[in-house]
Amino acid sequence: MIVLEVLRDGILAASGVVFRIAIIMFPVMVGLRILRDRGGLDWLTQRLSGVMGHLKLPADAAPIIAAGMVFGIVLASALLIKERERGQMSKSQMAAITVLLGCAHAFVEETAVFSSFGANPLIVVASRLTVASVAYTLIVFGPSILRTRLKSESAGE
């Protein structure tokens, strides 16, 4: 009897949550698909291309980052594998991109899922972006900053 009660309570609780999630996910996924089919990704890629230089990345990294941030790490990884085969990007650049996308990916879909469970979307997005930026900065700029500081300290002595 207890087993049946547990099953019934679990299924009832889950079906209520699934319904709540469906109400949020349907408009989000339709909007995301329309954006994708209307060239939204190309638009974002163009915007990101200008920023790549500041991130010490080639312009080829823009579509990977755009795809990862909007659609998820699986699509971005597929593009990264293609890029690796082309051999245009260094190993450290690819590592930096995976760390950046590891913390900040699939913003639209995952944020919608988290907010349908009751998490504040603004806090989720802002925190993920902050952690991704800090991790990226430490990995890409950290070693050169450390080297410069060590050089200036040894010159001072």
Place this chain on the structure above:
Amino acid sequence: MKMPVARTESAKLQLIISTYKGILDACSLVFTISVYLVPSMIVMQALTRFGIIHHVGTWMSPWMVLFGLPGEASLALLTGYVVSPTAGLSMALALGPSLKQMAILGTMLGICHSAVLEIPVARRAGAPVGVFIGTRLLGSLTTGLVLNLLLV
């Protein structure tokens, strides 16, 4: 004069196709979420009924209090880190968390989740696995600590 009409018709058709594809995407996502949600809810109900969740909660609460979460949420956090954030959040939902707790848990799982799926994918893309896991885990735990101090 026929060209703009044809173009409008084609745009309308494209919109209908995109909407249809979007609905299919949403159905697929809701189904995937249900696959995680239903077993998670049943497991949580069973763990609660048999008092296991109470023991885990008591054992983990000194650590989880740092993130402003109840000890029982440790199971949800671990499930989210390893399996999927949806499974983790479903487990947490069964505990009846506050909005602050859900924001903290959602953000922590947003930064680090689905190790089983994402680590092999990232490894294939050439990511250094140690750095990939380390930055995400450290970022997640630090964000949990900070959010617990900042959020009211």
